[in-house]
Amino acid sequence: MKMINSSNILLMAAVLLLSTNALATEFIYKPASTTEIAVNLQKVEGGHLERFKKPFEVQRLSKNIYWVSVANYNLTVLVGETGVLLIDAPIHTGKRVLKAIKVITDKPLRAIVYSHAHADHVGDSSVILKELGDKNIDIYATDEVRDALISHNVTLPAPVTKIISDKLVFEGHTFDVYKNFDGHTSDNTVFLIEDGGRKILHAIDLIHPDQLEFRSFSNVEDAIAYKNDIDYLLLMDWDVMVTGHSNLGYKEDVKFVQEYIRDIQGYIHQGHSKADFSVHLKSDTPFAWYAGYSDEVIDFATNLLAEKYREGREEEFDIVAKSHVEVLFWAMLARAL
Numbered sequence: 001m002k003m004i005n006s007s008n009i010l011l012m013a014a015v016l017l018l019s020t021n022a023l024a025t026e027f028i029y030k031p032a033s034t035t036e037i038a039v040n041l042q043k044v045e046g047g048h049l050e051r052f053k054k055p056f057e058v059q060r061l062s063k064n065i066y067w068v069s070v071a072n073y074n075l076t077v078l079v080g081e082t083g084v085l086l087i088d089a090p091i092h093t094g095k096r097v098l099k100a101i102k103v104i105t106d107k108p109l110r111a112i113v114y115s116h117a118h119a120d121h122v123g124d125s126s127v128i129l130k131e132l133g134d135k136n137i138d139i140y141a142t143d144e145v146r147d148a149l150i151s152h153n154v155t156l157p158a159p160v161t162k163i164i165s166d167k168l169v170f171e172g173h174t175f176d177v178y179k180n181f182d183g184h185t186s187d188n189t190v191f192l193i194e195d196g197g198r199k200i201l202h203a204i205d206l207i208h209p210d211q212l213e214f215r216s217f218s219n220v221e222d223a224i225a226y227k228n229d230i231d232y233l234l235l236m237d238w239d240v241m242v243t244g245h246s247n248l249g250y251k252e253d254v255k256f257v258q259e260y261i262r263d264i265q266g267y268i269h270q271g272h273s274k275a276d277f278s279v280h281l282k283s284d285t286p287f288a289w290y291a292g293y294s295d296e297v298i299d300f301a302t303n304l305l306a307e308k309y310r311e312g313r314e315e316e317f318d319i320v321a322k323s324h325v326e327v328l329f330w331a332m333l334a335r336a337l
């Protein structure tokens with residue numbers, strides 16, 4: 001057996017360091033292109049404010065699929081043989097979405113699909129229908145999304161006209177429909193399509209590439225189910241993700257969120273083992289005991305999180321990080337995790 005000498009160890013360390021650095025910088029940033037297909041790990045150049053102020057941006061992802069970004073929202077456009085399918089129609093973006101589609105193709109819009117019942121992502125479908133004056137546009141959603149729109153009294157989006165289950169077929173193109181993503185909302189639906197050899201995922205309000213997650217992980221309904229959603233995203237086979245906000249997403253972006261959540265859970269466990277509940281048993285109201293104890297653990301975990309994640313993104317960390325710790329603290333406490 002060949003002996004490993006000290007120079008070999010140094011070389012191995014250097015290679016490891018290089019590969020770690022490569023991981024952090026491997027995304028390729030280029031201006032959005034309606035014609036050139038983005039290669040693997042390519043994102044759209046430009047800051048968040050710049051993107052927000054533009055009327056819209058279009059990036060081709062495959063032969064027939066396009067990423068469209070309007071204000072701080074992203075959606076998916078599929079150009080079929082004779083017509084166009086749109087996934088999501090975010091609020092206050094309808095007219096600009098139609099202009100973006102016009103840049104891509106002259107074919108008419110034939111279908112709108114809802115990812116979930118939050119009106120901020122689907123609310124302008126009614127504006128689009130009104131603008132086109134066309135009754136020949138199908139509105140697709142799962143029965144869960146339709147039921148959530150009805151039970152939550154969400155009246156802004158156009159009513160669902162076609163119910164989808166495990167597949168969505170549009171002019172010969174087939175999306176796999178995933179209804180098992182229950183963290184953000186119980187009706188959240190993820191779509192996967194293979195087009196031109198590329199596997200494209202439409203997954204909304206799960207990750208924000210190039211950013212920390214939005215407050216309370218996008219006001220997550222169930223933080224533990226959300227953690228499972230993130231793990232599941234990494235088990236699925238896909239190449240590029242259309243997320244609800246920010247930039248194009250890749251598995252590296254999901255891994256960042258997975259590690260961030262795992263770190264928070266670890267820091268909360270450390271906080272529990274350090275804090276002493278009996279110290280907070282002073283008032284006659286039980287709420288005060290839990291408030292004192294939870295504040296101690298949450299502050300402890302947030303401080304540890306800051307040591308790893310705050311540098312270089314101080315403003316966004318100070319806005320959102322404590323809310324991430326809080327929402328995971330209470331979700332973990334309820335399940336004794």
Ligand SMILES: [Zn+2]
Pocket residue numbers: 116118121184205
């Ligand atoms: Zn949402």
